[in-house]
Amino acid sequence: MLLRTRIFAGLTLVLAALALAPLARVVAQGTISAEAQANFAQAWAQQPRVDLGIPAAGAKVVVVKFNDYECPSCRTSEQMYQPIFDRLAKSNPGAVKYVVKDWPWNSLCNFNTASTIPGHEASCNASAAARMAKARGKGDEMIAWLFANQGTTPAAVRDAAQRIAGVTNFDAEYARVLPEIRRDVADGGVLRINSTPTYFINGVRLGEPIRPEYFELALNLDLKK
Numbered sequence: 001m002l003l004r005t006r007i008f009a010g011l012t013l014v015l016a017a018l019a020l021a022p023l024a025r026v027v028a029q030g031t032i033s034a035e036a037q038a039n040f041a042q043a044w045a046q047q048p049r050v051d052l053g054i055p056a057a058g059a060k061v062v063v064v065k066f067n068d069y070e071c072p073s074c075r076t077s078e079q080m081y082q083p084i085f086d087r088l089a090k091s092n093p094g095a096v097k098y099v100v101k102d103w104p105w106n107s108l109c110n111f112n113t114a115s116t117i118p119g120h121e122a123s124c125n126a127s128a129a130a131r132m133a134k135a136r137g138k139g140d141e142m143i144a145w146l147f148a149n150q151g152t153t154p155a156a157v158r159d160a161a162q163r164i165a166g167v168t169n170f171d172a173e174y175a176r177v178l179p180e181i182r183r184d185v186a187d188g189g190v191l192r193i194n195s196t197p198t199y200f201i202n203g204v205r206l207g208e209p210i211r212p213e214y215f216e217l218a219l220n221l222d223l224k225k
Contacts, residue, residue: 032213040214044221049203050191059097061222064200066103066188069126069146070119071196077209078147084216088223095223101184102127103196109181112189119150124181125157125170131177133165141165 032040056062063085067074088096102109104123106116116123126146133142141164149156161167191198191205199206202222209215 032217037217040217041221044204044218047204050200050205052187052191052200052203054097054099057097059095060092060225061096061202061219062099062200063096063219064099064101066101066184066191066193066196066198068102068104068120068123068196069130069143070123070150071105072150073209074197075147075150077197077199080209080212081215084212084219087216088219092223096219101187102181103185103188103193103198104181105196109178110185111182112185112193122152122154122157124178125154125174127181128170128174128177129157129161129165129167131180132161132167132170132173136165136167138165 052062052064054062054064065074065077085096085098104110104127105113105120106123107113108116109124109127130139130143130146133139142161145160145164146157149160158167158170161170167173188198195208197209199209201218204218206215
């Protein structure tokens, strides 16, 4: 499908068209043609933005991801986009703030979903374990394990939290962090989150993950504002 030059009414259609652009439109690996950049920039400038109520704390761009650690697409997008965040952290220190919000597809902690999606039985424990580990400076290690062991059991998550982050009383800490998880779920409910991952870049909603080149372009466009 050729990249459309007109501006779609909805961002999802625009980004879907861009994401499906053939390789012939890309002049070199990791590079977007000038025409594609211009089309994207024009579309991006016209997108509606919502206020997520997250303080920028000096950042020019706030990226929010609604995430389920048992979601394969959440893992894939994290692998695609983390190098972009790392590059921008070096070139523009403090300019991009990345916030991960929990949206487990598990009815035990997500009151917006009627039933637990098969394969997500450990989602609530995973969200809790990530928070516990972050508080102990072991967030990266815990998250890496969660993404590498998707479809696991709640018991396995508890064991990993003890082994990786030294969590010895998972039940008590789960009760402590559960209100935080549910606050994220409440935020997602207001925003009508219906898939994971869902990203917001300065309030612009991405209905689905897009090619890394376009994700980075979107960040750079807002950094230059």
